[in-house]
Each structure stands twice: as structure tokens, then as C-alpha cells.
Amino acid sequence: MSVLSLLICLVCLVAPSLAQVGSPIGVTPAEASRFIWTVAPYEDMEISLGQSLSFRYPAFHDVALADDEEAYTSCAKDKMTVTGAIDKGMPEPFVFTPEEVGTYYIVCSVADHCELGQRFVLNVTEASPQADTEPIQVLVAQQPTWAVGVKYDDITARQDTVLNFVSNIHHDVVLINNREAFENCTIGEGNITVEYSAQDFANNPVFNWTVGPCKEYYLACSIGNQGCQAGGHCGGGQKLKVIVEDGTDDCYPQSNPEAAAVCFGGEPLSLEDSSTDEIATEATEAPADGVQAESEGTAAMSSVEADEGEATSGAFAAAPTFVTIIVGAVAFLTLTSI
Incomplete structure (x- = not known):
């Protein structure tokens, strides 16, 4: 086998992993x-006459019908x-039952929520005896969306992986420097670094964040986090833990309530007045309150177009290893052919 053939084989083996x-x-x-x-993306829906839709929403949202496609x-x-007032979506969902066959344009009329994508088209067909009579849940579309009211599973990724956050002027992305502050959502300018501001999202709704060397x-x-109190959008579920499978740096203390309490200007909260256990209890109960306390929004985007340079930077970061393999192979073949 020639040296060139062996090199081609090595490229075929190594390139997929890169x-x-x-x-x-x-x-x-x-x-x-x-x-x-x-405020998130929703897919258009189709039901039969006699079926219903179930909407679950906090304050600062409603269910409205636009008159026509133009509206x-x-x-x-x-x-x-x-049709569904702002106080009708919790604790019991609001149920909407169309009265006739046709097209319904469903929106949220609060603030700029419709403009930011909180809407969908409902097509109602003739009644069907096989149709389910239980109300059908209205679900956020399963696509990249950084929003309040939903929750996010931990992401396990390798260093240099790019995460795509899709949102708008009502949200930001911050890096919290303490595990307990993250868990309790007791955050403020003293224990966060703003990675992408609300104004940044207004200018560009897609933020590409690159995973670093830390373990987490x-x-x-x-x-919405005022005075470091648990709640706001973080308390409403808008937070994410990233676990780095090849992370080498232990960047955060395992337990440090004093550091978690340092939020604004380096001044710690009184741990006597609000213990870590009490803060944790408040944070557990915070999602509903935290969501209701804010007027939020998340851009509804049908797809995410990540910056090609950023998205592939992790792949090219592994190039030195690839080069080493190739050089080693050439040297080996050269020596064995002498």
C-alpha cells in the first residue's frame, strides 16, 4: 500500500471525530x-369540531383571537x-372550544408578545366520532428557544462546543459564579457576568456561547431578580447547567452560601435573616411567582443559523491532534521503507 493511500485512510478515520x-x-x-x-414559538394546529384546546399560562399573558389573517x-x-383573560391560565388551564368549522388566528394580545411570536393558526375541521374529547394541550414548539416559564435539562457537552440561545429584548444570558446562587436564583451584579444582554438579543436574536474548560x-x-431575592426569570425556570465531559478546571466551590449571598456591590445579604435553607425553599416555590412577576418574551424562530466560524471552531481546535497523527504515520512509513 502506498503512503498516499494510507494517508487517505487516516483522514477517513479521523475526520468524522473532528x-x-x-x-x-x-x-x-x-x-x-x-x-x-x-412568548415562544408554536406550531399551527388542526382539530375537529367539538374538540378543545387547553392553555396554561401565568399573568402577563392572555388568549385572544385576531379578526383575520391580516390582523x-x-x-x-x-x-x-x-377570549381568555390574563388571570385565567393558572392554576387551572383555560380551555377554548371553537363553535364552528374554520380558521382561527390565536394570539397573545399583551404587550409585544404577538410580534415576538406568541401566536399560531388553528384549523377546525368537521366533527369526527373518533376525535379525542379531552382538551388538547397547547405546547411550545420543540426548537431552540430561551424563554421563561419552561425549564431546561442539563446539557453535557465537550469543551469548545457551541450552544445556540434564541431569544429577544426581554431576556439575557448571564454566567453565575456560584453553584448555590444558581440553584436558589439569588443572583445580582456581584455574582454574575453578562454574556449576552437584552439589547444584544434585540440586535441579534441568536447568541452562540462556547463551552470552556470548567467542569460545570x-x-x-x-x-426580574431584584435585590438578590429568589425569583425573576431564573426562578421561572430560565436557567441551564452545562456539564463539560472533558472539563479540567474546578471553577466553582461545592458549597459557599456566603459567596452566593454576595450579589450587589460586594455586599453580602444577611444570612441570619435569610438562611440558605429558607432561600432554597423560596426558590422551589418561585417558578410560578417568578413567571407571574415579569413581562417576558422569546423570539419565535423557525430555525437557528449559527455563525459558521463559531460553530466549527471546536472542530478545528482538534486539528493539532490530527496533524500529529499524519506526521507520525508518514515518519513511520518512511523509516520502514528504508
Whole structure:
């Protein structure tokens, strides 16, 4: 076998593993948390006459019908009729039952939620005896979306992997420097680094964040966290732990409530007034309150186009290893042929 043939074989073997390093991962809501009506993308739906839709939503949302396609596309508030008021989605879901066959343009009329994608088209067909009579849950689309109200499973990734966050001006992405602050959502300017601001999302709804060398990273949205109290968007589920499978640096203390309490200007909260256990209890109860406390939004995007340079940087980071293999192979073949 010639040297060239062997080199081609080595490229075929090594190249696939290089392509896998740093492959982009879309930050997508956990499956179990998708039953929520919030500012996020939704797929169009079709049901039979007699069936119903179930909407679960916190305050600062409603269910409205746009008069026609034009009103739906332009989000014209003067052509919307509210059918599910802002206080009807929790604790019991709001159930909407169409009364006739046709097309329904369903939106949220609160603030700029319709413009940011909280809407979908419902097609109602003739009644069917086989149709399920239980209300059908309205679910957030299973695509990259950084939103409040849903939750996010931990992501395990290799160093240099790119994570895609898709959102808008109502959200940011911050890196929290303490595990307990992340778990309790007691965050503020003293224990976070802003990776991508709300204004950044307004300018570009796609943020590409690259995994570093730490064993773990704690990311969240800091909107609505006032005075380091548990809640806000973080307390509403908008947080993410990244576990780095080849991480080498232990960047965060295992347990450090004092550091978790340092939020603003280096001034710690009084641990006597609010113990770690009490803060943890508040954080456990915070998702509903935290969601209700905010007027939030998440861009509805049909796809994520990651920056090609950033998305492939992880793959090329492994290039030195590849070069070493090739050089070694050439040297071996040269020596054996002498």
C-alpha cells in the first residue's frame, strides 16, 4: 500500500471525530415543561369540531383571537378579541372550544408578545366520532428557544462546543459564579457576568456561547431578580447547567452560601435573616411567582443559523491532534521503507 493511500485512510478515520467536536447544540425547552403559553414559538394546529384546546399560562399573558389573517400577521391590537383573560391560565388551564368549522388566528394580545411570536393558526375541521374529547394541550414548539416559564435539562457537552440561545429584548444570558446562587436564583451584579444582554438579543436574536474548560457552567436569565431575592426569570425556570465531559478546571466551590449571598456591590445579604435553607425553599416555590412577576418574551424562530466560524471552531481546535497523527504515520512509513 502506498503512503498516499494510507494517508487517505487516516483522514477517513479521523475526520468524522473532528466534525463531532464543537457541533452546535440548540438550547431547547425540556419536554416535560412544554405545556405553557408564553412568548415562544408554536406550531399551527388542526382539530375537529367539538374538540378543545387547553392553555396554561401565568399573568402577563392572555388568549385572544385576531379578526383575520391580516390582523394576525400585523398583530393589530384593535382587531383582537380576548377570549381568555390574563388571570385565567393558572392554576387551572383555560380551555377554548371553537363553535364552528374554520380558521382561527390565536394570539397573545399583551404587550409585544404577538410580534415576538406568541401566536399560531388553528384549523377546525368537521366533527369526527373518533376525535379525542379531552382538551388538547397547547405546547411550545420543540426548537431552540430561551424563554421563561419552561425549564431546561442539563446539557453535557465537550469543551469548545457551541450552544445556540434564541431569544429577544426581554431576556439575557448571564454566567453565575456560584453553584448555590444558581440553584436558589439569588443572583445580582456581584455574582454574575453578562454574556449576552437584552439589547444584544434585540440586535441579534441568536447568541452562540462556547463551552470552556470548567467542569460545570451555570447560565441563567437575570431579568426580574431584584435585590438578590429568589425569583425573576431564573426562578421561572430560565436557567441551564452545562456539564463539560472533558472539563479540567474546578471553577466553582461545592458549597459557599456566603459567596452566593454576595450579589450587589460586594455586599453580602444577611444570612441570619435569610438562611440558605429558607432561600432554597423560596426558590422551589418561585417558578410560578417568578413567571407571574415579569413581562417576558422569546423570539419565535423557525430555525437557528449559527455563525459558521463559531460553530466549527471546536472542530478545528482538534486539528493539532490530527496533524500529529499524519506526521507520525508518514515518519513511520518512511523509516520502514528504508
